[in-house]
Structures are given as C-alpha cells and as structure tokens.
Amino acid sequence: MKDKQKIIAIENREEQTPSGLEKTKRQQKQIIFRRRRLTIMFIVAFALFTFMGVSLFRNGQHLLKLQDTKQEVKQEFEAAKVQKKDLTDEVTLLNDKEYVEKIARAKYFYSKEDEQVYSVPELNGTKKN
Numbered sequence: 001m002k003d004k005q006k007i008i009a010i011e012n013r014e015e016q017t018p019s020g021l022e023k024t025k026r027q028q029k030q031i032i033f034r035r036r037r038l039t040i041m042f043i044v045a046f047a048l049f050t051f052m053g054v055s056l057f058r059n060g061q062h063l064l065k066l067q068d069t070k071q072e073v074k075q076e077f078e079a080a081k082v083q084k085k086d087l088t089d090e091v092t093l094l095n096d097k098e099y100v101e102k103i104a105r106a107k108y109f110y111s112k113e114d115e116q117v118y119s120v121p122e123l124n125g126t127k128k129n
Contacts (some may be wrong), residue, residue: 093099104110
C-alpha cells in the first residue's frame with residue numbers, strides 16, 4: 001500500500017510539474033523573447049545615435065561656416081575702419097582753404113589773378129611718346 005501511495009504521489013507530481021520538454025520549450029521562448037527585446041533595443045539605440053551623430057555633424061559644419069563668415073566680416077570691418085579714417089582725414093583737409101586751392105590748381109589748372117599755369121607732362125603723370 002505504501003508503494004501504491006508513493007507511485008500515486010509521483011504521478012501527481014509529474015502532472016503538477018511540467019515535463020523536461022515543456023521546460024526547455026518555455027526556456028527557449030524566454031530566450032527568443034529576450035533576444036528580440038535586445039535586438040529592438042539595439043536598433044532603437046543605433047537609430048538614436050545615428051540621428052545624434054548626423055545632427056552633430058551638421059551643427060559642426062554650420063559652425064565652421066559661421067566662423068568663416070565671422071572672419072570675412074572682421075576683415076570688412078577693418079577695411080571700413082580704414083576707409084572711415086581716410087575719409088575723415090580728407091574731410092578735415094577739404095575744410096582747409098589752402099588745400100582746396102592747391103587741389104584746384106593741380107587738377108583743374110585754376111590760377112590766381114596775374115598767375116600763369118604751365119603743364120609739365122612728366123609732373124602730371126602723362127608722358128609723350
């Protein structure tokens with residue numbers, strides 16, 4: 001009788017616990033599920049890093065263009081400063097009556113009363129051939 005009870009207890013245990021084949025199937029399903037989840041996480045991470053890399057590359061290129069533009073603007077600013085200084089100096093000179101008379105005599109051959117103007121080609125920048 002005890003043997004029968006042991007056999008019945010063993011059969012009950014087998015019915016309650018899954019067989020080795022069912023265990024391996026369940027474990028395989030869990031492994032497949034984990035692999036799929038890991039693959040999906042890898043694909044999402046790869047896409048995210050790719051997007052961030054492209055974004056960083058574009059921002060870097062834009063930054064280089066802005067730096068080039070900054071250098072050009074600095075050069076233009078320096079040229080404008082020099083031009084402004086030259087024009088300011090010229091305005092100061094044009095306010096001087098003697099300087100204006102000198103320019104009028106040299107460029108336009110004006111003269112004072114009782115004064116004669118002679119054009120010398122070598123001095124005026126024109127040469128006869």
